[in-house]
Structures are given as C-alpha cells and as structure tokens.
Amino acid sequence: VQLQASGGGLVQAGGSLRLSCAGSGQNFRSYAMGWFRQAPGKEREFVAAIRWSEGSTRYADSMKGRFTVSRDIAKNTVYLQMNMLGPEDTAAYYCASRSWYSVLIPVTTSEYDTWGQGTLVTVSS
Secondary structure (H helix, E strand, O other): OEEEEEOOEEEEOOOOEEEEEEEEOOOOOOOEEEEEEEOOOOOOEEEEEEEOOOOOEEEOHHHOOOEEEEEEHHHOEEEEEEOOOOHHHOEEEEEEEEOOOOOOOOOOHHHOOEEOOOEEEEEEO
C-alpha cells in the first residue's frame, strides 16, 4: 500500500492550490484519509480528513472555510483544495490513510497507519 501526494508549489498570498493523494497497492483499503502539515521547527498538525465511504469531513478550525477535502473513490484519490492561502500555510503537506474503523473521523497522527511523502507548499507574501 502506497500513498503518492502531489500538487504542492509556490503561490502568492491569496492564491489557491489543489493537492492530490493517490492510494495504490493490491490491498489498499481506507476507512478515512487525512491531510496533515508540518512547518519547519513545528510539530505535524491536522488539516482535514474525510471518511472514505460516505464522504463526511472534518477540519481543523483554522482551515474551515478556506480548505475543502474531497475524494474520488474510483481513483483511490483524496484532494485538498486550498484557497485564500497565506504565509502561515507554508509547510510540507502529508496525506495519510486509516485502514480500520473508528467512531469519529481521526485527527491525530497516531490514528493513521499509512503515510505518503510530503508535498511542499510555499506561500509568498
């Protein structure tokens, strides 16, 4: 099972980016997929997550209204649309997959069992 993240880059403040994360592998099964980010010198923090089956979502408070997480089941792909980006959004963004059930949509790193490589987002002021 592998996750491949893409879509990062350099954008000006106020701009938008869309990140993608594709899952692959014969045994790929996801209960939920999440996005986290890590800025230099800081801990990895939760951004957004989506429950794979019915598409319910959860966001970190600072991302509500600016970021949208979605998924394409046929493509095993989760997306993160990021709007109104600011310099504080500069970070490496990681996608993650959880393969077992939980009552709530998971929001901590320990609740995910498969991680993709980071994709770097840089927002210039």
